[in-house]
Amino acid sequence: MCAEAPESQYFRDLYELASSDLSTSEKIARAIDIGRDRLDVDYGVLSYTGEGNYEVVQTNIESGKYAPGSVTELGETWCRHVVEKREAVAFADAAESRYSDDIAREVTGLQCYVGAPVVVDGEVYGTICFSADDPRQTEITESEQQFVSLLGEWIASEIEQQKHTEELRRQNERLDEFTGIVAHDLRNPLSGAIGYTELALDRTEGEVHGYLERVASSLERMDALIGECLVLAKEGADVGEREPVDLASVAEDAWETVSTGSATLTLDVAKTINADRARLQRLFENLFRNANEHCQSGVSVTVSDHPEGFTVSDDGPGLPDAVAAALEDPDDVEDIKDLGLGLLIVERVVTGHGWDLAVDTSNAGTTFTVTGVNAAAPAHRQYVEA
Incomplete structure (x- = not known):
């Protein structure tokens, strides 16, 4: 731990982390380490509580009840207070706090805790929390609570961006599937109709020939519209590299x-x-x-x-x-x-x-x-x- 580091250093670390080329998962793992160092505690956990349970998404805990991927009862965790209040909750010593007889103290065994909500697209996704088995000797300051809340907001923005990028990818896949159907399943029979209409034009005259000319014109217009629709579907996407x-x-x-x-x-x-x-x-x-x-x-x-x-x-x-x-x-x-x-x-x-x-x-x-x-x-x- 490096509790002696100046407070501004942690914010600089977060700024550098936010602008790095690391993946979302790597950024969050590093943010958890920065938070543990800043607060001088043992554990850091990003949880998902969207389905009413407490699912550990990322943590420095390698095994046991709160290892990555584990799912437990939200109602038996300290984080339930964060989810209910949608605001930070903190105490340096559970025994000396208003949560002294809380069920989470017995179930988790954690005596020091600070957590903040992670709100994604207006809904509580989960929490980012830091904790220790033993009480912390110094009180958790307002500045430290704000730091954890800031971490929660930053993690939320990273998750939102990843979520929206994934949604866009899926939309583009569906668009590609649709354009493939248009290009193949519609154009193939249309090409056949155009071909047979041209053959019929060569073998007819008079009033029937005139009708077929109108059919041919309509079919050609349909083919042109399909082509324009395919172009339109591609042009609306972000250009990317230029x-x-x-x-x-x-x-x-x-x-x-x-x-x-x-x-x-x-x-x-x-x-x-x-x-x-x-x-x-x-x-x-x-x-x-x-x-x-x-x-x-x-x-x-x-x-x-x-x-x-x-x-x-x-x-x-x-x-x-x-x-x-x-x-x-x-x-x-x-x-x-x-x-x-x-x-x-x-x-x-x-x-x-x-x-x-x-x-x-x-x-x-x-x-x-x-x-x-x-x-x-x-x-x-x-x-x-x-």
């Missing part, structure tokens, strides 16, 4: 992949940003396609630098007010879909990067402004500066 991307180059590549007819593109951009190149290209493709499909013939599109990102403008008739407002509200999907899934994909690419989107539209045209973008040094400068 790379330096030249905006002008991506915009040019996107323009070449879109059927733009008599539309024209002007590039007034010389910025390199950190982004997922493939997703960024899809953003440009959908904005270009939207301008070409919903504006008059010969529409002019301009990509420009912005102090915090970039803009894409056109001189078309403007967007419906409801659609423009919805593009700035990620939860308003229905209004965005009024102009197809293309603009919804744009919105998902923006939010997937953690950027912000603003739309300014009028009869004179529409400007999409993407901000919150992290600029990157041009590639040729990176090697010089490295």
Whole structure:
């Protein structure tokens, strides 16, 4: 034990621990050691009490009734007081405290105790507690109780983060499963329907041929919608790793992949940003396609630098007010879909990067402004500066 260490040292240790690359389990184990050292006691335990029992999640106790994974009656532990009160409980000598005749004194044999609740997503997950078989010679101070409460809050945040990360992983797995079903189980029979419709078109004429042309058009539209849905499912996820991307180059590549007819593109951009190149290209493709499909013939599109990102403008008739407002509200999907899934994909690419989107539209045209973008040094400068 190192009870002589200055109090500030323990907080520094916790700060360094919180910012370390250790796993959640490793961090909690280290936090328990820091707490035992700070309080000069024998034992440290993180418990789970969510199901009414006392389950030991992590501890320095290696064997016996309170070893890791053991489950006992919560009502026979000191921690039940913490769970009931949702606040710290502490005493240096059980015999000299108001808990002198508590059942936990006889069952656990612990005479010194300090514990605090671990509250995860608003519910008591369990407790973090420190204890000893013998009374402590000095009283447990308010500062020490606050320290244990702080430990409980920090552990709760670590558990919450791990929980939410796991939930996100499961959601992504279900999403992958769903997109796999869409891609395979729907597209396969659809491809067969398209193929047989094309064969029938070659062998019919007149009124029946006209009906089949409508069927073929509908089937092709269904195939396109499935493709857009698959893209949309992927674009909404967090981008993760990014790379330096030249905006002008991506915009040019996107323009070449879109059927733009008599539309024209002007590039007034010389910025390199950190982004997922493939997703960024899809953003440009959908904005270009939207301008070409919903504006008059010969529409002019301009990509420009912005102090915090970039803009894409056109001189078309403007967007419906409801659609423009919805593009700035990620939860308003229905209004965005009024102009197809293309603009919804744009919105998902923006939010997937953690950027912000603003739309300014009028009869004179529409400007999409993407901000919150992290600029990157041009590639040729990176090697010089490295």
